[in-house]
Amino acid sequence: MNRVLFVDHVDRILGGAQVNLLELLPELLAEPSLRVACACAPAGPLSQRLRELGVEQFPHQLPAAAGALRVVGRGFSFFNALRAHAALREAQRELEKTLAAFQPSAVISIPNKDHFCAAAACRSAGVPSVWWVNDIVSAQFFSRLVRAVFLFRARRSAAQVVVVSDYARRALLDQGLPAAKVRTIHNGIPLARYARTTPGHLHRLLNLPQDEPLAGIVGRFTPWKGQDFFLRLAERWMRENPRGHFVLVGQAFNEEQAFEAELKQFVSAHGLGARVHFVPFQSDAPAVFSDLSVLLHCSTSPEPFGRVIVEAMAAGTPVIAARDGGVPEIITDGVDGFLAPPGDLDAYLAALRRVWSGPPAAALSAAARRTVAERFSITRVKTEFQKLIADVTAAA
Helix, strand or coil: CEEEEEEECCCCCCCHHHHHHHHHHHHHHCCCCEEEEEEECCCCHHHHHHHHHCCEEEECCCCHHHHHHCCCCCCCCHHHHHHHHHHHHHHHHHHHHHHHHHCCCEEEECCHHHHHHHHHHHHHHCCCEEEEECCCCCCCCCCHHHHHHHHHHHHHHCCEEEECCHHHHHHHHHCCCCHHHEEECCCCECHHHHCCCCCCHHHHHHCCCCCCCEEEEECCCCHHHCHHHHHHHHHHHHHHCCCCEEEEECCCCHHHHHHHHHHHHHHHHCCCCCCEEEECCCCCHHHHHHCCCEEECCCCCCCCCCHHHHHHHHCCCCEEEECCCCHHHCCCECCCEEEECCCCHHHHHHHHHHHCCCCHHHHHHHHHHHHHHHHCEHHHHHHHHHHHHHHHHHHC
16 A cells, blocks of 8 residues: 655645645545545644545644745845755654654655655655646746756655646756656546536626626736736726626735735726626635636736636636646637637637627537546546556655
C-alpha cells in the first residue's frame, strides 16, 4: 500500500487549489491501494472540510515571515529572502516530525511556499517530493529571485512537478526545467455535482424575472481577473440594449479591498446600478453557474487553467473566455464556447451578441457538457494521480 501525504498550509479562504484537492481526495480515499493524509493548518477551513471527508490530518503551519516569498509586481529584498528562508526551515523541522510519524511513500505539496519546506523535509527522509503547481511560474506573477529559488529547488529536490496546463508546463521548460520532470494534469471536477440544477438562484436573490438574461463573472476580485473590464463591457452593452443584467460574484481578499471599492465607484459614477449587481461568494457554486445565461471570463493575464470555465461548461452555461494561458486547452472556439483576445471589448461584445441571439446557445451548451464529460472529470484526474504516485514511488 502506498501512503500519500498532501501538504497545504492555507489557513483562511480556500482557493481553487484547495477545492481541487478536496474534490480529488474522496476519489483517492476510495482506492484500497492508497492511504491518504493531509498536513494542514489545524484550525482553518481546509481542516474542517477534511474532517468532514474523514481524512487523517497532521498539523502544519508556516510562520508569518514566509509570506515574503509571494511577491507580485515589486522588488524582493535579500533581507526578506533570509527571513523567509528561516521561517521555512522552522516549518521544515515540524514537517520532518510528521514524515517520521506517517511514513509516506510520497509527499505532494500544493501552495508554492510548501514546495520548499516539503522538498527539504523529503530530502532528509528519503521520500519523493511532488510539487502540484497551480500557478504559472513567470515574471508576471513572481519576482526574479523567487523564480530562481523555485527553479533551483525544483531541479534539485522535486521528483515531479505537476502543472495544470500545457501552457504552465512550457513556462517551466522555457526556464530550463527538464521535460521529464514536469507533467501536465489538467484539473477536473465531479460531474454530477456541477450538472445543471433548477435555475433561479441568482434571479431570486436579485429579484429579477426568470427570463431576464444574466451575464456573470465569478471569482476573487483582483485586477488581473478583469472585473473592471467586465464593467466596461456591461456599460457598452447597456448603452445599446434594453435587456440584460450583469452580476459580479465574489469578493476581494485583504490586499485588494481598494480594487473592489473602485469597481463599485465605477458602477455608481456611470449609473449602472439598476442592471449591474454585486453578489458575495456563494456556497452553492453549481446553483450560480446554472442560473447564468453566460459566463464571462475576462482575465487580462494568462490563466494557469481556468477552473471556473469548466464548472460553467459542466452546467451547460455558455462561456466567453480570454484566449490566453491554459484557457485554449479547454475551449474550442465556436464549438463549445467562445474565445476572445484579452481586453478586446469589441470581440467580447460580438461573442455576447451571438450567445444571446438564441438557438446557437443550445448547441454550444450541449458541446460544452460533452467536452467536460470527456476531458475534465475528476475520475480522469484520479487515474492520472494514481499513475504519478506509482511512477515516483517506483523510481525512489
